[in-house]
Amino acid sequence: MTKSTSSETASTDSRSSAPAVDYPNTFEGPEKNLEIDFSAGTNSLGLRALSRAQIDAMLDSAKCTILSKVSNEYLDAYVLSESSLFVYPRKILIKTCGTTTLLLALPLISEYIRELGMTVEKVRYSRKNFLLPEEQLFPHTSFTSEVEYLNDFFPNGAAHVFGPINADHWYSYVWDASEHGDAMSNSIQTHKEHTVHILMQDMDEDAASFFFKRDNGWDGAMMSAKSGIRGLAPNAILDSFAFEPCGYSMNAIDGASYSTIHITPESHCSYASYETNDMVGAYGPLVNNVLKVFRPAKFTVTMSVVGDLVMKDHIFKKKEFNGYKRRGGWTQAHMDGDITVLKANFVIAN
Numbered sequence: 001m002t003k004s005t006s007s008e009t010a011s012t013d014s015r016s017s018a019p020a021v022d023y024p025n026t027f028e029g030p031e032k033n034l035e036i037d038f039s040a041g042t043n044s045l046g047l048r049a050l051s052r053a054q055i056d057a058m059l060d061s062a063k064c065t066i067l068s069k070v071s072n073e074y075l076d077a078y079v080l081s082e083s084s085l086f087v088y089p090r091k092i093l094i095k096t097c098g099t100t101t102l103l104l105a106l107p108l109i110s111e112y113i114r115e116l117g118m119t120v121e122k123v124r125y126s127r128k129n130f131l132l133p134e135e136q137l138f139p140h141t142s143f144t145s146e147v148e149y150l151n152d153f154f155p156n157g158a159a160h161v162f163g164p165i166n167a168d169h170w171y172s173y174v175w176d177a178s179e180h181g182d183a184m185s186n187s188i189q190t191h192k193e194h195t196v197h198i199l200m201q202d203m204d205e206d207a208a209s210f211f212f213k214r215d216n217g218w219d220g221a222m223m224s225a226k227s228g229i230r231g232l233a234p235n236a237i238l239d240s241f242a243f244e245p246c247g248y249s250m251n252a253i254d255g256a257s258y259s260t261i262h263i264t265p266e267s268h269c270s271y272a273s274y275e276t277n278d279m280v281g282a283y284g285p286l287v288n289n290v291l292k293v294f295r296p297a298k299f300t301v302t303m304s305v306v307g308d309l310v311m312k313d314h315i316f317k318k319k320e321f322n323g324y325k326r327r328g329g330w331t332q333a334h335m336d337g338d339i340t341v342l343k344a345n346f347v348i349a350n
């Protein structure tokens, strides 16, 4: 838990309520996201051959720990003390919030993949602007510092900022081996390649009330059922965790697809994130179903796509969306590695 006073961009207050200085224990909900794709290596299990001790050590560098794990034939999904980790044979996704030091996991990741005879093919690092940037630790003290750190591992990655820098914005760093002349194979991956993030702020207080363990005594499974979260992934293996006194995290896996939700329900810094790589094609109904659970005053939606953009309803282009209006336009950039990133902010229409 952290306590501080200001937000990342001087004029950006990510909360609609009073400044954080009035509220001790503001939690930094917005997560750092690292997604790395690898070439095939010497072990057919790929990254899934890593031992628990190796994964624990990697997460220790990032300042978080494993709370639980579920698996299927495609991936291992871990709920962490600060968000989630997904491990596929040739892909790792780590998502951490608070004042974690996600990028400090890179030295150990590099060591592990050398041992497995793998090489890095694609790197994506992204995050929303922080509520309390001055609380962050090296190298997360600024996006410039994060990019410098990433560049030590992946020379000359492309760093972009999406959206208005004086409002909610999205930082994205992409590195692709093929852009650097390496002869990497374009081998078939077992995972999907559209990643959607819905980052919601100022949650409706009734919706947030489901996630206070101290008040209702529920465990994660009960919170999932009562809040409507279970209905977002009805057929998935769902692994949920209720924090004390409040807060909720869950991973859901369904075949090669994952979805993950993390909730900070405290009213002065309320935040909920939803992320999935499930390629539903029509993203409007998905976004709408997620919004119905949390009823936020505002949300940011981002998408990272490798290859062709497949979107039946271009939600980023919508000026109005089910009771919300778009604010600050929408942004799309085609980056290295045939990666397209899109981002838009929406606020509730009164």
Ligand SMILES: C[S@@+](CC[C@H](N)C(=O)[O-])C[C@H]1O[C@@H](n2cnc3c(N)ncnc32)[C@H](O)[C@@H]1O
Pocket (backbone or CB within 6 Å): 001, 027, 028, 029, 030, 031, 081, 082, 083, 096, 097, 098, 243, 244, 245, 246, 247, 248, 249, 262, 263, 264, 265, 266, 271, 272, 273
């Ligand atoms: C569920 S965790 C995941 C954070 C996620 N990125 C988010 O903000 O939605 C954050 C919530 O759990 C609460 N919490 C309680 N104990 C915690 C712990 N040991 N580590 C992280 N969060 C904790 C925080 O106050 C916050 O409400």
